[in-house]
Amino acid sequence: MASLPSIVVGNTIKLDRFKKHTPSSLSLENRNFNTKEFVKALDPFHLDFREALSLIQEGNTKVESSFYIPLLQECIEKNSVSDVQALHALVIKRGSYQDLFLMTFLVNVYAKCGTMESARKVFDNLPKRNVVTWTSLMSGYVHNSQPLLAITVFKEMMEVGGYPTNYTLGIVLNACSSLCDIELGKHIHGYIIKYGIEYDASIGNALCSFYSKCGSLDMALKAFCRTREKNVISWTAVISACGDNGHSAMGLDMFVEMLSEGVEPNEFTLTSVLSLCCIIQALGLGTQVHSLSIKLGYGTQIPVTNSIMYLYLKSGCISEAKKLFDGMNTISLVTWNAMIAGHAQMMDLGQDGLSTHFSGIEALKIFQRMKRSGMKPDLYTFSSVLTVCSNLVALEQGEQVHAQTIKTGFLSDVVVGTALVNMYNKCGSIGRASKAFIEMSTRTLISWTSMITAFAQHGLSQQALQLFEDMRFIGVRPNKITFVGVLSACSQAGMVDEALAYFNLMKNEYKINPVMDHFACLIDMFVRLGQIEQAFDFIKKMEFMPSEFIWSILIAGCRSHGKLELGFYAAEQLLDLKPKDTETYFLLLNMYLSASRWKDVSRVRKMMKDEKIGKLKDWSWISIRNKVFSFKPENRLNQEGEVAKLLEDLQEKARVLGYQLQANLEVVDEEEETTLLPAHHSEKLAVAFGLLNTSNGGQIWA
DNA sequence: CTAGGGTTAG
Helix, strand or coil, X not given: CCCHHHHEECCEECCHHHHHCCCCCCCCCCCCCCHHHHHHHHHHHCCCHHXXXXXXXXXXXXXXXXXXXXXXXXXXXXXXXXXXXXXXXXHHHCCHHHCHHHHHHHHHHHHHCCCHHHHHHHHHHCCCCCHHHHHHHHHHHHHCCCHHHHHHHHHHHHHCCCCCCHHHHHHHHHHHHHHCCHHHHHHHHHHHHHHCCCCCHHHHHHHHXXXXXXXXHHHHHHHHHHCCCCCHHHHHHHHHHHHHCCCHHHHHHHHHHHHHCCCCCCHHHHHHHHHHHHHCCCHHHHHHHHHHHHHCCCCCCXXXXXXXXXXXXHCCCHHHHHHHHHHCCCCCHHHHHHHHHHHHHHHHHCCCHHHHHHHHHXXXXXXXXXXXXXXXXXXXXXXXXXXXXXXXXXXXXXXXXXXXXXXXCHHHCHHHHHHHHHHHHHCCCHHHHHHHHHHCCCCCHHHHHHHHHHHXXXXXXXXXXXXXXXXXXXXXXXXXHHHHHHHHHHHHHCCHHHHHHHHHHHHHCCCCCCCHHHHHHHHHHHHHCCCHHHHHHHHHHCXXXXXXXXXXXXXXXXXXXXXXXXXXXXXXXXXXXXXXXXXXXXXXXXXXXXXXXHHHHHHHHHHHHHCCCCCCCCCEEEEECCEEEEECCCCCCCCHHHHHHHHHHHHHHHHHCCCCCCHHHCEEECCCCEEECCCCHHHHHHHHHHHHHCCCCCCXXX
């Protein structure tokens, strides 16, 4: 402390001494000084926070109010409320509380430390306020997710005759976006026009993101176009607006336009653009943006690297992603989450069941590594991991994660809760799925939809429809996916009238245009009721080309109900859609064979020869105690004899129970001298193998 | 002193 008194001259801490050590631009009288540099300037005097504080506390010296600023700044960085309180007490004791500038900053500091009650108290005790004081309080409420209070403060300010600046209006617009208060937002837009500051960049940017968040891309684009001096932020805002409203490709076009206008992107722009590349799987462009990021010096920015890594994972470039991951200096929570979510996404990307399985296992391994590294999982982690567990049908792991969400308190999150419902449903436990649903404290449309679909999938149509009515009753608006669940519930139960009523409700009351899945439900229903003609009528009524799935439903119906002609037609249609599909060729061939239509048989055979259609590539796999066994029809097995015997036994039992094996399943192709195995035969092998190798009563999930 | 932009989820 020996060196400290030298800067205390008379009764005032002399700040002049600092100036000698600092650049000339750093004038302490200028209140726009860079606080960080100021704090650095304190270094030669070894004045760290504690020393400075005790210096003020010990003496009876009068302290220039600007002396507090860097100290308060440090409190924000350390997020230390108690230090703010100590300084606040000193400010009052030493009489600086009349300094409006300092007190406004104090409002800010309390707000940034998340203590709005204190910020409000400071504000309320002020004898005078200016726009900045009002604005600071409002900004505090917005950043502490109390947008409603921010708006109240704004109204108070307007009542006492305050005059908002562009900063103020920007903050209010922000509050409107998080409340989705379109009315007030438009009202504010009115002020903006009145004040003639519509063309101001800061206002234009705020308007752009306001309209974007309220779902009006048109208005967001207009706000952007009206902005006179567009800066990086304007471009970033409009690019994100495109992405947030489902126009990722347009966003990328805007990015190209931005570059041609000579505006240099920053790390925010780059991350935004990369996330758009991710959505539309534009790996090529993404790679270019990656090199651009490195060129501009943002190559090591964590958010930039995270989004590039996620893009690579989503595109299936595991080694590229891994390289980035291994090269990162700091691995943030988001990095881990992106890594896990990326592998979860790759499960959908997988070409076959096996690679899907491995992506899932890898995701769980990364989750373990993350926990070992000491990183605490959050709601993003848990929902991804639960999704992985559902895709893997890994009930045990799912249960463990469930326990962890309880312990960490993340179970109360809607998304985690919904993921849990899906996990239990996928693992075959509808009871626990509905228990998880009931225990949720809040539910989104997606939660309701998941539960409705789960009931429908388990054939519990009544429960599904009851839940749908409950959902409507409390005022949640269903979307098209909800209706897929509802229609499939009706379809399962063969409730034709209800199905048609809900179909009309969807179109007329909710103005939702039916998509392929809705028709598939209805067609499936008619087919299963044996009303093949009605099913075909519905297909003809659709405004779009029937999907492969729809034709296969119809084919199955035609086969079991002996509608051969329509069946042949449907199969030929399916072949049109999937010209090289082995399974479809065999299906059609089998159908003609069983109808003894030899002309068609040889025609299809010739087509198959021309298309070089070979053997069925159908194979299955099963995971037993974390080991994967794969089965191909032609494979030799260790337990071949046992498996064959078990299958025979099962077939015998099934026959006794009245199940008739479809005669046309096994067909011998004399020409090729290969046995055509029935579809999913390998699946039978896998299940039989599973039965032999799991303890009695163990369950096998398909 | 007050603003406007970003990564991970169902």
